[in-house]
Amino acid sequence: AGTQQRVLRAINDLNYQPNMAARNLRSARAYAMGLVYDNPNPYYIISAQNGVLSACREAGFGLQIHPCDSSSATLLEELLDLVRHSHLAGLVLAPPMSERAELISALAAHGIPFVRIISAAADPQDGYPCVYVDDRDAAYDITKHLIQLGHQRIGFIWGGTSHRSSSERYLGYESALKDYGLPLDRKLVIPGDYSFDDGFRGARKL
Incomplete structure (x- = not known):
């Protein structure tokens, strides 16, 4: 709406x-x-x-x-x-x-x-x-929610590199980890595209 x-x-x-x-x-x-x-x-x-x-x-x-x-x-x-x-x-x-x-x-x-x-x-x-x-704020809130549930190893799967939303979401994810004192593990950041197949492959890799 x-x-x-x-x-x-x-x-x-x-x-x-x-x-x-x-x-x-x-x-x-x-x-x-x-x-x-x-x-x-x-x-x-x-x-x-x-x-x-x-x-x-x-x-x-x-x-x-x-x-x-x-x-x-x-x-x-x-x-x-x-x-x-x-x-x-x-x-x-x-x-x-x-x-x-x-x-x-x-x-x-x-x-x-x-x-x-x-x-x-x-x-x-x-x-x-x-x-x-506001993709950055949305990604921040999602990451914060997972942290508050007790999760500490939280992965991030990139969308298409030609989309600004991908970098905005990454910045939100990164900021939430920093604000809650969690390290950014580069092994948990997976390249991908805005497709179901890439998301599935990224999740399996994580």
Whole structure:
């Protein structure tokens, strides 16, 4: 519900107003937002999709889901084509696209409305609308909870290195260990990606 309300507020801040007259025209029937993502974890995208879809419906919009390769050299052209060909009113950018400064600047220069989902403790106040998730604080609280249950050897499995959320979560994990006087054992820090298989392999290694 929290994600839904934040996305809805961001949509309203961008002054997204459905054109009811245009909706009666064949060329404007697909009036929707686009959710752009590059994350191999299906649980993540389903959760994000549900929140964004609920917010879009409340504002009178449909939603189109578009997976892509965030490292592609032609990503900007791909997104511009998506907006034009699908008659999208704007984009919701999931990480790591939402964290690529050059992509954000280029979309703004082309006049494409967008909202970013980012990992941050607060709104970066950079002039671009966003919904932010405090991954560092969340990881701190999770680690603290395990410590308070009596656990001392607590592992950490990294997510994708291209996602800022991975480093933010690691910093939260590290801070909790330090605050509770526990050593950071590098052997308990495992590389991985945002996928079930990597998580399973990392857990077995631990």
